[in-house]
Amino acid sequence: MTDDRFYERAGPFSLADIAAHVGAAVQGGDAALPVRDVASLDSAEGGDISVYSDGKYAPAFAATKASVVITGEKLAAHDHACALLIAPNPRLAFAQVGHLFYPPALMKPGVVTAVPVHPSAAIGEGTQISAGAEVGPGAVIGRDSYIGNNVVIGRGVTIGDNCRIGPNCVITHSLIGNRVVMGPNNSIGNQGFSFVPSLEGLLRVPQLGRVIIEDDVELGSNCTVDRGAIGDTHIERGVRFDSLIHVGHNVRIGHHSLIVAQAGIGGSTTIGPMVAIGGQVGISDHRTIGAGARLAARSGVTRDIAPGEHVGGYPARPLKRWHREVATLIRLAKSKKSDTDQD
Structure with a gap:
């Protein structure tokens, strides 16, 4: 279920209305059933609608508490205990x-009057709000924190005690712990990069989650952390970011991990605790990086990485093997050059 601090929900809608809206067929449910919200299979409750489009989630489909699940004809045969909407493209x-x-x-036409701190926001004792900053409705900032020039803190955001938020940061849809440090120009809580092809083009998948940043996290400058699609993007305590890092939607980063500049982490990737990620590393989506793993600079990660494994290269492979392969290529290149010189 979405966090009402950040989202305004329409509805409820009847199952029949939803079916007509998306061109799906109702199976095993009352057409008049009221549906109140969207949710993942794992987090859904009665009155929610979810989706089942990949057979690897069959256990979650069987156990979900959702009242309705959208799925395809073949997957509908799997065990379930809810009403279904059968759609060609779930x-x-x-x-x-x-x-x-x-x-x-809805937009409000005209020029909006600047309100540096919304009347419903709460600012802790000893906190500084610098010139040009804006704190939105319902936001909460703890004690002894520093909010830099031109920072935008969106509706419902919470920031803990003793935090330092550098100039020009934009923070929305986020819950931030204590002693969090951000350099300038970070974007936290923006919508993730997720689209579904349709006959009219690419339809953006609504991003209805949050960003959770635990205590003692530090970010450099110009980092982007996207909010979850459904569920949260979660950065655990003590994580350190260099500058120019992108974290996709629904990523989870384990405590005290270290990420060097220009790394990019694809959506729904899980990174264990105490992981070191070198500069310009690219990690594809839906990967698992085990605790204590080390990813050498410019690695391209397209598979899961075991706990404690050290990898490098593209595609990423065990570090010693990669070093041997590079050394072999160098020797072969030298040998080829020597043969050419003799000719």
């Missing part, structure tokens, strides 16, 4: 349902 239908429940916010 992911597309679920994205359409997300937009039904969460339409774009």
